[in-house]
Amino acid sequence: MTKHLIKLKVNGEPYEVAVPPNKLLLDVLREDLGFTGSKRGCDDSSCGCCAVLIDGAPMLACVALASSYQDCEITTVEGLGTLDGLHPVQSGFADGGGSQCGFCTSGFLISTKALLDRNPQPSLDEIREALSSNLCRCTGYMQIYESVKLAIERAAARKAANPAGARS
Ligand code: FES
Ligand code: FES
Helix, strand or coil: CCCEEEEEEECCEEEEEEECCCCEHHHHHHHHCCCCCCCCCCCCCCCCCCEEEECCEEEEHHHCEHHHHCCCEEECHHHCCCCCCCCHHHHHHHHHCCCCCCCCHHHHHHHHHHHHHHCCCCCHHHHHHHCCCCCCCCCCCHHHHHHHHHHHHHHHHHHHHCCCCCCC
């Protein structure tokens, strides 16, 4: 099958990948580029495990054709923070008990990041709505909502400490 060369920026780094027209973005990220944090859960857009940000907007990579995202900027869970400097959504979920087996966690982190980027102080209803496409079999969701609240506090504290540089 004919392959097309596509250029993507993933977590701030430029990549060029030769992909067949039907290759999914999730497969390009995981197989070609090694970003395995995004998970394959259902493969039919019903679990949210594969969520990534594309030009800042949350998107399900299991139903996105990679060839449609030429020159786009993609953020996976690997791009949120570092081991020495966790993103507030990462530290919120780690300390709030929002992750148990962890399979769903990257999707929840990406959806939470997208929420806080557009609404730094969401209500519980807004949190529930923003995470309604992400499924978790382990936590019962209450710890997830508590983790998001912790992330909100930490993102606000980080912004207050560094108003010019901090993002949610
Ligand atoms: S694997 Fe993409 S939504 Fe489930
Ligand atoms: S923590 Fe196991 S599925 Fe969510």
